[in-house]
Amino acid sequence: MKKGIFRRVISLIIATCMVFSLGITTYASDDALTRAELVKLLVDTTGQTEQAAAAAQRASVFQDVAEGSAYEGYINLAYANGLIDNTDNNCFNPDAPATQLDAAIMLLRLVQVPRELLDNADDYSAMAVDSGMTAGINYNAAATVSAAQFQQMVNGASGLIGKPYIGITWKSNTQNYESFKAVIRAAGGIPVELDQVVSNVVGYDAEGKVSAEFLNDSGMLKQQYADQIKAKDLSRSNAASVMQAIDGIFFTGGEDISPSLYAVPQTEANNGEDINATRDISDYTLMAYCFANDVPTFAACRGMQMMSIVSGSGFIQDIPNYYAANGRNVGDVHRMPPEARNRTYARHSVDILTGQSRWLYDVVGGATLDNVSSWHHQGLSPQDLAGTDLTLVAKSTVDGLDIVEGVEKQGQTYCMGVQFHPENDCALAVYENNPSAALCDVDICLTFFENLVAYAQDRPVIGISWGGDPDDYVDIQDIIRNVGGVVTHLPQIAGYDNAVDALRRVDGIVVTGGEDINPDLYGEEHSALLEDNTEYRDWRDTSDYNLIKAAVNTNKPMLAICRGMQMFNVVCGGGLIQDLPSYLGTTGDEYKVHRNRPNWARHDIIIGDNAKWMKDIIGDSYLMNVASWHHQVANPGRVGQGLTVVSYGPNDVIEAVEYQANTFALGVQFHPEADALGGSSAVCDPAVAANFFRSLVQHAN
Known part of the structure; x- marks a missing residue:
């Protein structure tokens, strides 16, 4: 199983019991x-x-819990399940007031918070508060706990189930990371x-700081130790x-970072x-550990x-000096000057490559991110990345x-760094409750952390096929995230080996709609009614053909939509009707049920009993008002090898095919993404429309 999955499965079983029991138990007493x-x-x-009744038949674990007492079985069972501990004098003190710490310890153990994170009472209290439980x-560890407070803590504990543990790097023994914690909680x-x-390369003083003999006068790590x-x-x-x-x-x-740690060491020039x-030392070593162990990192x-x-x-070492050396002026773009009144973050725009x-790009959803929070005087030029395995992306x-x-x-599975501070704008909104002060888009800033959480949680990564304007696929991105997946945009595919390599990075794919397909791919002459005869169309054909084939x-789970389903049929050796009208x-109303520009056409579809996935997705043999926009369709006389036709619409148009030999490979002629987010424009049942993507994510997990 994937890292952490077993722990979360066990916790989910416990949570199900907790949620069920909460529905039949009432706590009201203060x-x-x-x-x-x-x-x-x-x-x-x-x-x-x-x-607990069965556990009462066993001898009492504690000497101060009488045999046959009303609570003996409950206490025996809790002890057997590791929720409470024995003591040096073998006593439990059953009649003593329960503290909030007692409740926190029991609940955190119940939901399987790893014991490695809970060494002592302070750790339990910190986890109870930091997790949001x-x-x-x-919360006061020593204060008594009431039944009503316990109910609130139970609700909080059940909300921890399945969530990943996100480490915040150490800065000092006096750090205050409450705002960072609030952001990570908000991100899930x-x-x-x-x-x-x-x-052990260096020695440390009583405060945990590197001893002076290992440092230069500036505080930089001496070179001989930096090299180690x-x-x-x-x-x-x-x-x-x-x-x-x-x-x-x-x-x-x-x-600033010790220049002795650079690949090519420098003397201090940081003013x-x-x-x-x-x-x-802490950050360098921890980053090396994360690289070596493929830890999702932001x-x-x-x-x-x-x-x-x-x-x-x-x-x-100093960006203003770097600019001056090149005869340029950077101004206050990256950091406000020390003398600035009410000094705060500088703001500027960032170009996404x-x-x-x-x-x-999956986080930002565009080519520019405006008004990022910036506070730095050190950095890198693009040339500084030469010879590394890092990719410049902004x-x-x-x-x-x-x-x-x-x-x-x-x-790596997920390893991204940005020079700016999205956590600042997030904190303004979710910690300081002052969203109007956040000048950078808070939703985008929070998505940086949501993606970290998603990759840390081992959620399925769903790739969206290359082609068209990525902004056209924002709805698909949101739908995939809503049903538990992580979104990434696949690159243009140049050949089959390229496609196989791209698929190694994802757990499932969505192949989107778009242009007509070149008839050369299925061995037919070009109709005069063929649309989109462009070089770009052929690039996309190459990309989609190889992606679907791979x-x-x-056996990579796949949902192919409209053009995607048509290409699915072509890849399997089938053909297309080049122009449905x-x-x-006819070009009249009979055809308008398939394409009715500038709006979605709407029609119903029927699902056959031979369906492997479609009936489970829809929950019926009939689906009303699917969204449709196409003039090409799979040729019923040339259905691809291995494909099963499982749905028809008006005029006996093929509306869905399944490659049933695989884990999940479904093509639909209609557009479930048009309705899956709901809202006033949704005509087809949004829950059913979302199920197409939910099924993909579930099979990709």
Whole structure:
């Protein structure tokens, strides 16, 4: 099973019991609970009352819980399930007031929060608060807990099920990351403040800082020790221990980085700004660990810089000096000057290199992101990435010079860094409750973290086929995310091997609608009524043909829509009717049920008993008012080999085909994406329309 899946499956079973029992149990009392009463409520909540009765037949675990007492079975069962511990004197203190810490410990254990994250009472309290489990309660570990408070905590605990644990990198022992935690919670993750990563390459003082003898006067790590850190011998660090049970990681911004850690070391030229070698060792080693162990990673500002340095990049120690050396002026684009009144983040736009991006474009959804939060004087030029395995995916340009704004390590499951601070605009909205102060699009900024959470959660990655304007597929993106998938846009495919390689990066694909298909692909003469006879059409034909062929051959789950279904038939050796109106002998109302420009045509379809997936998706043998826009269709006299026709519409037009030998390979002539988001424009049942994408995601999981 995928990393973390087993843990989440077990937790989901428990959560189902919790949710079911909450529906039949009422907690109203504000009276404080005893420890025995708390255990009974917990056992009842999980639907294990009968098991408690059986556990009462065993000898009491604790000497102060009397044999045959009302709570004996509940306490025995809770102990057997690891929800409560024994004590040195073998006592449970059943009549003592239960504390909020007692409730937190039991519930966090119940929902299978990894014990590696819970070493002591403080860890339990921190997890209870940071995860959001105690939302609505003024949590105090030592305070008593009432039945009503316990109900709130149960609700919070059930909401943790299946969520990934997102580590926030260590900065100092006095850091305050409450805003970051709020952002990660809003994105659907459970935030965890990571411990400092240390290395035996250097020594540390009583405060945990690198001892002075290992540092230059500026605070930079001396070269001989930096070289040993750059060797990336993880066995000399505690990185593996720090990362236990962590599913994904966020690297934060902060101080300048020791130039001795660069691939080609430099002397300090950062105008005397702060260097924190202790944090440098922690971040450098942790980044190396994440690379080596393919940990889903998102890094902002200094985090992106460290991602680049660990990858072997060059580096600019001071951007204003870099511009001046090139006879240019950067102004205050990247950082407001120290003397600025009410100094805050600088704001500027970032250009997304859509053809090079694997993930960033999926987050931004366009070629530009305006008003990003920026606060840095160090960075990289595009030339600094030469010789690394990082891909430049975003930049900003001032006075003719480019600064790197985004990089991706595309050989990893998910590894992206940006030079700006999306967490700032998120925090303004979700932590400070001041969304009007967020000048960069908050939804986009939050999507950076939602994507990190999604990849850390092992959600299925669904690729959208290349072609057309990606902005046309925003609805499909939203639908896939709504049904539990992660979206990525596939590149243009030049050949079969290219397609196989692209499919290795995804768990399923959507092949979208669009232009007519070149009849050369199915061995027919070109009709005079053929539309879209362009070079671009042929590029897309090549891309879609090879993508579908590879998906069929490698058993990659696939949903092919409209043109996608037509190409599906062609790939399998079938043919098309090049122009439906002429085939029907009409251009009137009879044809308008298939295409009725400028609006969607609407008609009903019938599903056959031979369907493997269509009936499960629709829940019936009939679907009304599907959205239609096409003048080509699969030729009923030339159905591709291995395809089963499972649905027909008006004029006996083929509306769906299945390649039933595969896990999931469905083609539909209509457009479920037109209705799946609901709203006033939806005519076909939105829930049913969304099920086409939900089924793809489920089969891709």
